[in-house]
Amino acid sequence: MIEEILGFCFLALTVVMLTYLVRHYIFTLSVLRNVNRTKKAPSVQNVEFEPSVSILIPAHNEEYVIGRLLQRLTELTYPQNKLQMVIVDDASSDRTGKIADEYSKSYPFMQVVHRAKKLGAQGKASAMNDGFKLVNGEIVLCFDADYYPQKNIVEKLTAGFNNPKVGAVQGRVVVLNEPQNMVTRLVALERIGGYRVDQEARDNLGLIAQFGGTVGGFRTSLLRSLGGWDESVLAEDTDLTFKVYLAGYKIRYIVDAECYEEAVDNWKAYRRQRFRWAKGHMQCFFKHSLNVLKSKNLNVKEKIDGLLLLNVYFMPIFAIASLIVGLPLIFYGVALVNTFWLWVPICLYSFVGNFAPFFEVGVGVHLDGRTRTQWLIPLLIVTFLYNFPICARALLEVAFSKLTGRSKNVWLKTSHSGNGNHYIGS
Amino acid sequence: MKIFDALVAILCLEAIVLCLLIAAFRVNLQSLVTLLIFNGFFASITFQFHGSLVKKIGLLTLGNYTGLFWNLVFNYFSVSAVQAAADPFQLQLFKTCYTVFFPFLNTLWVISFWSLSLTAFRQPKTTFQEAAS
Amino acid sequence: MVDLMPITINIIPLLPALITTVVVTLILLFLPAAIELKKPKDAGPRQITTNMPHLWPVHMSAVELEGKPGDYAVATAVFLSAIPNIEKV
Numbered sequence: 317m318i319e320e321i322l323g324f325c326f327l328a329l330t331v332v333m334l335t336y337l338v339r340h341y342i343f344t345l346s347v348l349r350n351v352n353r354t355k356k357a358p359s360v361q362n363v364e365f366e367p368s369v370s371i372l373i374p375a376h377n378e379e380y381v382i383g384r385l386l387q388r389l390t391e392l393t394y395p396q397n398k399l400q401m402v403i404v405d406d407a408s409s410d411r412t413g414k415i416a417d418e419y420s421k422s423y424p425f426m427q428v429v430h431r432a433k434k435l436g437a438q439g440k441a442s443a444m445n446d447g448f449k450l451v452n453g454e455i456v457l458c459f460d461a462d463y464y465p466q467k468n469i470v471e472k473l474t475a476g477f478n479n480p481k482v483g484a485v486q487g488r489v490v491v492l493n494e495p496q497n498m499v500t501r502l503v504a505l506e507r508i509g510g511y512r513v514d515q516e517a518r519d520n521l522g523l524i525a526q527f528g529g530t531v532g533g534f535r536t537s538l539l540r541s542l543g544g545w546d547e548s549v550l551a552e553d554t555d556l557t558f559k560v561y562l563a564g565y566k567i568r569y570i571v572d573a574e575c576y577e578e579a580v581d582n583w584k585a586y587r588r589q590r591f592r593w594a595k596g597h598m599q600c601f602f603k604h605s606l607n608v609l610k611s612k613n614l615n616v617k618e619k620i621d622g623l624l625l626l627n628v629y630f631m632p633i634f635a636i637a638s639l640i641v642g643l644p645l646i647f648y649g650v651a652l653v654n655t656f657w658l659w660v661p662i663c664l665y666s667f668v669g670n671f672a673p674f675f676e677v678g679v680g681v682h683l684d685g686r687t688r689t690q691w692l693i694p695l696l697i698v699t700f701l702y703n704f705p706i707c708a709r710a711l712l713e714v715a716f717s718k719l720t721g722r723s724k725n726v727w728l729k730t731s732h733s734g735n736g737n738h739y740i741g742s
Numbered sequence: 743m744k745i746f747d748a749l750v751a752i753l754c755l756e757a758i759v760l761c762l763l764i765a766a767f768r769v770n771l772q773s774l775v776t777l778l779i780f781n782g783f784f785a786s787i788t789f790q791f792h793g794s795l796v797k798k799i800g801l802l803t804l805g806n807y808t809g810l811f812w813n814l815v816f817n818y819f820s821v822s823a824v825q826a827a828a829d830p831f832q833l834q835l836f837k838t839c840y841t842v843f844f845p846f847l848n849t850l851w852v853i854s855f856w857s858l859s860l861t862a863f864r865q866p867k868t869t870f871q872e873a874a875s
Numbered sequence: 876m877v878d879l880m881p882i883t884i885n886i887i888p889l890l891p892a893l894i895t896t897v898v899v900t901l902i903l904l905f906l907p908a909a910i911e912l913k914k915p916k917d918a919g920p921r922q923i924t925t926n927m928p929h930l931w932p933v934h935m936s937a938v939e940l941e942g943k944p945g946d947y948a949v950a951t952a953v954f955l956s957a958i959p960n961i962e963k964v
Contacts, residue, residue: 495918822886
């Protein structure tokens, strides 16, 4: 009886892991197939469509980086009379507020919201909601304080809204401080795999393109109807992604709308960031899974991809679980597991796994025209192993909060040191 | 040159088949499966890159023999450990651990070899140029 | 269960040689990563805007190996690259 239960669990886990493998394989082939075709990118030549745009910038203790972003925003090619910028100084204890005030004095389209210490530092979602109250543009775009966009990024992102079915857009993130150390180089590899291949494939195939929280935006009216950012989840961007799709809209990913980010540069910050993403994603899983299954606004492939997206941070745990379940089965020579053909999916998953689909990263690096960066891909095994305890801890916390009914989100902010500044010339 | 390329390609294919046969009959069936999976991924993904067919098949052949060598070494290693096992329980435990970690061991050479082989291919500039704004 | 080769000879005396082979192979597999970390030639950042100082020459040629496998510095880099950097924040 126990053998049969364990065997069934083992088989189920194998099927799930194999599904992810197939999904990422299809993504990679999709991007490769489309690489030489002229993609139907939203046209930036349609100057008749020039909506008013509001840009939201939340900032908590970002004195080393915010000046660079604000300076860049004054250089945007989008007509300034159609731009509004709302900088949310989220109870900063450093010079972030003062830097923002200096810019707002010189540029009338920049407004600063100073949040008091009592109300502030409750997380990004809370800050965004405060800033959103002042937004009056038809489109609202979001940039984190450590980002540095292309000058024409607003045109590229807003072009996506030409289609009335598009409710949100997402651009590409490129790591600015990539050369800094091993951590930044590995994070850059992850970003390449995620943005150059994964997101683009989902856009190509009409699946769930994800809003990443920054370098993207929404129709203001839609965002208001959705109630803004949910402050009870850590991954408010994933939450909004599903809200947009459940409301009957789509998200477009625009691969050539690029923006630099300053990536985490040490393992502690990496761990905190990934923990926040993992826990937030898991919270979204519990919040949206049933809605995705029941929704009449999503087709079958969107539902399948949506569920796979919501479950992605459970994958390292599934991998551990399959090992734990498989060990006694193999040890006692259970016929189900001993059958040779069952090892095929295990082999398949194990060397592509959640660490990425290493072939996604490799293809992304190749399409970016880079070569020696490929040599670092084997080191992604390190980040994969590092993610095991992070995801396990996230699951424990989410499970604990679900069982006890006590839910407390601690927003551990990623610190930015401005190490990327010297890669940008004066 | 085209005839030469075709001959080289055929030679490489024969070498790959030989490698797979060696894996099947002289190592173990699981090694054969791993090599087949590697061939499948390599062919379906890397063959779409711009580059000569000879280069691609050459790298594929090299990959197969790297995998064969890897599995051969670990098989000898595991056999020696089995011979050194003191009792049936230790033997069974070792075989279990080896079975579980077998795919991970193959991960090491597959990922390393595949990513290194990509440096031999250059992506021509596409319609989306880097936007120097 | 993974099948083991039917070998009748005693492999145990060959154990040191096998271990050495495995270690050397692992080092060779991870050596390019160590070389690229120690002497980066494609460290980016990928250019998306102008006004960027050209920090690293980007080599688009085929595989070029630099540094000798026996270099102590390279071997150290291989070892260090395999462990997480436990820097204090």
